[in-house]
Amino acid sequence: MTTVDLVYFNAGGGHRAAALALQAVIRQQRRHWQVRLVNLVDMLDPQGRFRELVGLAPEDLYNRRLARGWTLGLAQELKLLQGAIRLGHAAMLRRLVPHWRQAAPDLVVSLVPNFNRALCDSLVQALPHVPFVTVMTDMADLPPNFWLAQGLPQHLVCGTATALAQARAAGHPERLLHVASGMILRPEFYEPLAIDRAAERQALGLPPHQPTGVVMFGGHGSQAMLGIARRLSDTPLILLCGHNAELARRLRAQPAVAPRVVLEFTPDVRRFMAMGDFFVGKPGPGCLSEAVHLGLPIITVRNAFTMPQERFNADWVEDNGLGIVLRRFNRIVPAVHTLVDDLRAFRYRVARMHNLAVFEVPEILADVLATAAQRETAAALTRPAVMAIAA
Numbered sequence: 001m002t003t004v005d006l007v008y009f010n011a012g013g014g015h016r017a018a019a020l021a022l023q024a025v026i027r028q029q030r031r032h033w034q035v036r037l038v039n040l041v042d043m044l045d046p047q048g049r050f051r052e053l054v055g056l057a058p059e060d061l062y063n064r065r066l067a068r069g070w071t072l073g074l075a076q077e078l079k080l081l082q083g084a085i086r087l088g089h090a091a092m093l094r095r096l097v098p099h100w101r102q103a104a105p106d107l108v109v110s111l112v113p114n115f116n117r118a119l120c121d122s123l124v125q126a127l128p129h130v131p132f133v134t135v136m137t138d139m140a141d142l143p144p145n146f147w148l149a150q151g152l153p154q155h156l157v158c159g160t161a162t163a164l165a166q167a168r169a170a171g172h173p174e175r176l177l178h179v180a181s182g183m184i185l186r187p188e189f190y191e192p193l194a195i196d197r198a199a200e201r202q203a204l205g206l207p208p209h210q211p212t213g214v215v216m217f218g219g220h221g222s223q224a225m226l227g228i229a230r231r232l233s234d235t236p237l238i239l240l241c242g243h244n245a246e247l248a249r250r251l252r253a254q255p256a257v258a259p260r261v262v263l264e265f266t267p268d269v270r271r272f273m274a275m276g277d278f279f280v281g282k283p284g285p286g287c288l289s290e291a292v293h294l295g296l297p298i299i300t301v302r303n304a305f306t307m308p309q310e311r312f313n314a315d316w317v318e319d320n321g322l323g324i325v326l327r328r329f330n331r332i333v334p335a336v337h338t339l340v341d342d343l344r345a346f347r348y349r350v351a352r353m354h355n356l357a358v359f360e361v362p363e364i365l366a367d368v369l370a371t372a373a374q375r376e377t378a379a380a381l382t383r384p385a386v387m388a389i390a391a
Helices: 014-028 040-044 049-054 058-068 074-087 089-103 116-126 161-169 197-203 224-231 245-253 269-274 285-293 308-319 329-341 343-351 357-390
Strands: 002-008 033-039 107-110 132-135 154-158 177-179 213-216 237-240 260-263 278-281 298-301 323-326
Touching: 002 014, 002 040, 014 033, 014 285, 014 357, 033 040, 040 089, 074 089, 089 116, 107 116, 107 357, 116 132, 132 357, 154 161, 154 357, 161 177, 213 224, 213 269, 224 237, 224 245, 224 329, 237 269, 245 260, 269 285, 278 285, 278 329, 285 298, 285 308, 298 308, 298 329, 308 323, 323 329, 329 343
Parallel strands: 002 033, 002 107, 107 132, 132 154, 154 177, 213 237, 213 278, 237 260, 278 298, 298 323
Antiparallel strands: none
């Protein structure tokens, strides 16, 4: 059985979600692959020394910052992180090369940025015949050395035309470039959803026919949701707080004119999003892609607090006419009025977007495996002749 390792980490949640989605679809497609989810942090720190020293995993520190909205300055911190990664390259290779030799995968798929040089270099040293694929879980690269590390035998799966153009401009070989139609969504987003929106809204205490907003800031929520809910006091809202129970408590305690539903983590995000008419949230690639797939026009922001790798996503919303991009959420009330007044046109443009990436990526991986097998077979056939000549 072919062994495929999907490398992820838990910073932000989208990387692990993409890995789980691919694993689920590959299982549904009954491919003869053993898919293993591999946490990069466990590979680099198998004894958990960072957690012992700090009391938290490295991703937890990042996720807590997102939940509190402490994102100002992340662009500068990213440069420091990338510098530390460069300095630690040799040490990471010493960790990763033995890992690959012991794990012996047939294909390695990275769903993380920044660490792909170390992942690919170590794989080449340990198992030079095994292909390395990076699936971008962002809509665009943030050069240099974010998703695309130059000079590597790195297959790159791009989910937008902009990402593909960036890779070509960087001189990445065309034979190593692959195109998907968007970001990876969980396969259940594509399953038929029989829902009586009016009845389900009414059951939740929401008005059945009044435009209702869905507010979501990823799996850990954001303090920005408090200000949005306060300003939209007279707008029916579904507020999805993810794992942030304290945020959910504060939202429930907040007075409001219109009814609202406040939810903590739920595995049925799709159903609650489908009850809405428009989406309000950060410009994360997962949130935006889910909203568009479910037919929801978008209100989001782009400013100094927007994470650098997500700023392009706001451009994507504007360029495709999928919603409204604000500088700050203090302008949310007129934005909602504008969007609702022109809701039909926004919905039409949203409906034109078609994303099947979660089904396309396994096909790409199968092609990469087939090509690698053909090259290995050709190399094996030439070895006897080369050995005979040498003898």
